[in-house]
Amino acid sequence: xxxxxxxxxxxxxxxxxxxSILVFLMLRLIPGDPAHLLLGEFASPQDVARIRxxxxxxxxxxxxxxxxxxxxxxxxxGISIRxxxxxxxxxxxxxxxxxxxxxxxxFISSFIGIMAGVISSVRKYSIFDYGSMVMALAGIxxxxxxxxxxxxxxxxxxxxxxxxxxxxxxxxxYHPITGLVTLDSLFKGDMxxxxxxxxxxxxxxxxLATIPMAIIARMTRSSMxxxxxxxYIRTARAKGLSYHRVIFxxxxxxxxxxxxxxxxxxxxxxxxxxxxxxxxxxxxxxxxYVVDSLLARDYPAVQGCILFFAVIMVIVNLIVDILxxxxxxxxxxxxxx
Amino acid sequence: MKRLFWFFSxxxxxxxxxxxLFAQTPVKGGTLTWGxxxxxxxxxxxxxxxxxxxxxxxxVLENLVMFKKDSMNxxxxxxxxxSVSNDGLVWTFKLRRGVKFHDGTPFNANAVxxxxxxxxxxxxxxxxxxxxxxxxxxxxxxxxxxxxxxxTVALRTEKPYAPLVANLALWLCPILSPAAIEKxxxxxxxxxxxxxxxxxxxxxKDDQIIxxxxxxxxxxxxxxxxxxxxxxxxVSARFMALQTGAVDIADDLDPDSIQxxxxxxxxxxxxxxxxxxxxxxxxxxxxxxxNKLVRQAISHSIDKQTIIKTIxxxxxxxxxxxxxxxxxxxxxxxxxxxxxxxxxxxxLAGAGYPKGFDIELWAMPVSRGYMPEPVKTAELIQGxxxxxxxxxxxxxxxxxxxxxxxxxxxxxxxxxxxxGGNADPDNFLYGLLHSDNSKPPAANIAFWQNPEFDRLVxxxxxLFGKEKRAPxxxxxxxxxxxxxxxxxxxxxxxxxxxNKKLHDVPLRPNGLNSFQMIWKEK
Numbered sequence: 023x024x025x026x027x028x029x030x031x032x033x034x035x036x037x038x039x040x041x042s043i044l045v046f047l048m049l050r051l052i053p054g055d056p057a058h059l060l061l062g063e064f065a066s067p068q069d070v071a072r073i074r075x076x077x078x079x080x081x082x083x084x085x086x087x088x089x090x091x092x093x094x095x096x097x098x099x100g101i102s103i104r105x106x107x108x109x110x111x112x113x114x115x116x117x118x119x120x121x122x123x124x125x126x127x128x129f130i131s132s133f134i135g136i137m138a139g140v141i142s143s144v145r146k147y148s149i150f151d152y153g154s155m156v157m158a159l160a161g162i163x164x165x166x167x168x169x170x171x172x173x174x175x176x177x178x179x180x181x182x183x184x185x186x187x188x189x190x191x192x193x194x195x196y197h198p199i200t201g202l203v204t205l206d207s208l209f210k211g212d213m214x215x216x217x218x219x220x221x222x223x224x225x226x227x228x229x230l231a232t233i234p235m236a237i238i239a240r241m242t243r244s245s246m247x248x249x250x251x252x253x254y255i256r257t258a259r260a261k262g263l264s265y266h267r268v269i270f271x272x273x274x275x276x277x278x279x280x281x282x283x284x285x286x287x288x289x290x291x292x293x294x295x296x297x298x299x300x301x302x303x304x305x306x307x308x309x310x311y312v313v314d315s316l317l318a319r320d321y322p323a324v325q326g327c328i329l330f331f332a333v334i335m336v337i338v339n340l341i342v343d344i345l346x347x348x349x350x351x352x353x354x355x356x357x358x359x
Numbered sequence: 360m361k362r363l364f365w366f367f368s369x370x371x372x373x374x375x376x377x378x379x380l381f382a383q384t385p386v387k388g389g390t391l392t393w394g395x396x397x398x399x400x401x402x403x404x405x406x407x408x409x410x411x412x413x414x415x416x417x418x419v420l421e422n423l424v425m426f427k428k429d430s431m432n433x434x435x436x437x438x439x440x441x442s443v444s445n446d447g448l449v450w451t452f453k454l455r456r457g458v459k460f461h462d463g464t465p466f467n468a469n470a471v472x473x474x475x476x477x478x479x480x481x482x483x484x485x486x487x488x489x490x491x492x493x494x495x496x497x498x499x500x501x502x503x504x505x506x507x508x509x510x511t512v513a514l515r516t517e518k519p520y521a522p523l524v525a526n527l528a529l530w531l532c533p534i535l536s537p538a539a540i541e542k543x544x545x546x547x548x549x550x551x552x553x554x555x556x557x558x559x560x561x562x563x564k565d566d567q568i569i570x571x572x573x574x575x576x577x578x579x580x581x582x583x584x585x586x587x588x589x590x591x592x593x594v595s596a597r598f599m600a601l602q603t604g605a606v607d608i609a610d611d612l613d614p615d616s617i618q619x620x621x622x623x624x625x626x627x628x629x630x631x632x633x634x635x636x637x638x639x640x641x642x643x644x645x646x647x648x649x650n651k652l653v654r655q656a657i658s659h660s661i662d663k664q665t666i667i668k669t670i671x672x673x674x675x676x677x678x679x680x681x682x683x684x685x686x687x688x689x690x691x692x693x694x695x696x697x698x699x700x701x702x703x704x705x706x707l708a709g710a711g712y713p714k715g716f717d718i719e720l721w722a723m724p725v726s727r728g729y730m731p732e733p734v735k736t737a738e739l740i741q742g743x744x745x746x747x748x749x750x751x752x753x754x755x756x757x758x759x760x761x762x763x764x765x766x767x768x769x770x771x772x773x774x775x776x777x778x779g780g781n782a783d784p785d786n787f788l789y790g791l792l793h794s795d796n797s798k799p800p801a802a803n804i805a806f807w808q809n810p811e812f813d814r815l816v817x818x819x820x821x822l823f824g825k826e827k828r829a830p831x832x833x834x835x836x837x838x839x840x841x842x843x844x845x846x847x848x849x850x851x852x853x854x855x856x857x858n859k860k861l862h863d864v865p866l867r868p869n870g871l872n873s874f875q876m877i878w879k880e881k
Contacts, residue, residue, distance in 0.1 A: 053757045053760045054758060055760075058762045060408070061493070063727075063762060063777070064777070066802060107545075116564060116565060119566075178599070182603070185605075186600060186605060188567070188589070192605070193392075302593045304590060304593070306564055307565075
């Protein structure tokens with residue numbers, strides 16, 4: 023197991039070098055001078071030339087990349103062109119907001135998605151099955167932008183039962199410890215802030231959960247249907263095990279590997295920031311930051327973010343693989359062998 | 360009889376001064392929530408390049424001089440008076456006494472020197488902590504800052520530069536606490552310490568900035584307890600936030616939301632002509648466009664009123680000068696080229712192009728206040744030009760490329776605009792039209808050169824006092840009108856929409872105000 027993890031972590035170095043080269047080249051091949059974009063139409067040509075020099079954009083590409091890589095191995099992701107602050111700090115501040123939203127969204131989508139998938143599979147071709155699969159199809163096809171705004175309009179503007187935006191009510195006293203508002207408020211025993219932040223999570227988390235929920239529901243259904251037709255399920259039932267026990271302990275456990283893959287993949291994607299949801303609900307997360315940085319052609323920030331996403335994806339995949347080990351004894355034997 | 364006299368006197372007073380009847384006493388306290396399109400990037404305004412940074416920073420920081428709250432006329436702020444030497448090179452400012460920064464540091468001439476030197480002096484110990492992006496617009500002309508005594512400071516320029524005082528009113532020239540500059544170094548932008556009516560309290564990135572009343576403020580203390588500047592990037596969400604009362608002010612709404620707000624009795628909408636201009640530059644270095652008659656024909660062929668109605672949804676006024684009427688020195692006497700297809704055709708025939716010609720029309724790829732929908736505008740202009748026989752091909756480039764290529768003069772016709780931050784005619788006439796700025800990479804993207812125009816604008820730079828400079832600018836605008844290097848299209852109107860519970864909400868033509876005087880009904 024340790025060997026497996028260290029091997030994967032070793033691979034990470036090569037993945038990062040590959041990603042960094044790709045991002046470095048892609049950003050520079052897009053037409054447009056970052057100094058121009060940064061300063062806009064109100065800058066004098068002298069100012070543009072000065073900023074180009076300041077940003078090190080005058081050097082050759084290999085030279086620029088070498089400097090970048092050297093700094094990266096020293097733990098320095100560069101300085102954001104827009105804010106003049108370290109990129110790592112900019113990313114970290116926003117990442118925690120994204121983590122909080124993604125974890126809740128993944129929890130909602132996994133719980134509802136798996137439940138809907140399991141019930142659909144055991145009540146195959148029932149009204150519930152058709153209903154939930156139609157909902158799943160709608161969930162996948164619905165534009166998030168539209169759904170978010172509609173939910174906001176209904177629950178925040180018309181009914182006024184949920185807050186419309188942000189992580190907590192504007193101006194509330196919050197001093198970050200971990201950066202996760204729900205956890206911090208619990209640590210401090212501030213139940214008012216805790217409940218407030220939970221209420222603020224509902225609309226964006228539900229909006230963000232829609233697509234993964236639909237995917238998980240469909241995946242669970244098809245995977246469960248496949249497992250349910252297996253002989254050992256019939257045997258389990260025949261030997262007198264209760265229906266629920268067969269479904270949840272035998273069938274679901276065996277059907278869970280592909281579901282876990284989907285959950286892991288979606289979680290990785292959500293951690294990279296959900297641009298639309300974060301924009302609609304004014305959620306100060308990483309997704310918005312990436313887009314703002316990209317529009318301003320803030321090279322160091324965009325490079326930093328993409329590298330960061332690569333690391334996240336690798337780590338999430340690693341965790342999923344480790345979970346496979348626990349779920350499927352066959353893999354454990356293979357892994358050792 | 361006496362009673363009757365008093366009765367009519369009071370009645371007359373009410374008619375003449377209705378505000379007396381409805382005047383309300385300002386209420387102290389309350390929180391103002393302000394929904395805007397994005398977060399600030401830095402609150403050290405000397406480094407700021409975006410409007411959201413300025414909106415936040417201007418609540419906390421002050422300058423030597425500032426624009427009045429509803430016009431672009433300059434008035435004293437941290438300086439009480441100023442004078443200029445006979446040779447026009449040394450400006451001496453008398454400073455306000457008894458003012459303290461939010462960290463308790465006393466405000467004096469040294470604070471001015473440190474705040475300015477860190478920007479202009481490359482060898483200053485704090486220069487390296489900042490990215491000073493627009494020196495040409497702000498402190499660029501200042502070569503030396505000298506402390507005369509504790510409350511007198513002198514600025515020396517290399518050549519006489521009359522717009523300097525207007526430059527000093529720009530956001531780019533704030534005075535910060537020297538102790539804070541030393542303490543926070545590169546992080547001063549996240550911990551601004553000024554002398555303003557509000558003190559910086561907290562900043563949660565991409566979310567909110569909180570400032571609170573400065574109880575020690577030297578001038579009239581603010582009525583509000585605090586202001587929360589909330590970033591709401593989605594425009595529909597911003598309008599919904601205003602509707603639910605989650606925010607008191609919503610910035611940068613789309614024209615549809617503005618129309619809805621205008622019809623809603625719960626909101627107030629105030630408007631002000633901006634200090635910007637959107638224009639179509641004609642590259643006079645191109646053979647066809649070097650002909651004045653062709654440029655005049657193009658001017659006659661464009662229907663500005665329709666552009667304003669369809670593109671700006673009425674939130675603009677047609678432009679006939681390079682700068683807006685809200686700026687002093689504007690020439691009201693100029694009669695704009697009317698929309699006249701026949702006249703345009705005649706002029707083209709007179710220029711030797713009776714059948715028109717082919718030309719490229721470069722459309723900006725980004726939307727700006729002075730050009731809200733550049734591509735649609737380009738399509739409209741393309742249609743107008745076709746009507747007079749000019750076959751315009753719309754060319755699009757990515758923004759950075761667009762700026763780069765237009766500065767090099769690769770275009771025929773191109774769209775661009777300008778926001779004259781310091782509201783000085785020089786900012787437009789010298790910056791965008793003088794031949795000094797017509798060599799690539801040029802800001803004068805018409806590449807227009809007119810010796811008489813150049814002379815007038817240069818001469819005005821060396822004169823002190825609006826009354827001396829204005830006549831030269833009036834004349835320069837006449838030459839511009841006759842020679843038409845651009846078709847000035849529109850000056851947009853800026854709008855502020857807020858909850859009716861707010862009072863004394865200011866709106867300066869550049870849209871950037873301190874909210875010191877606002878008060879909120881309970």
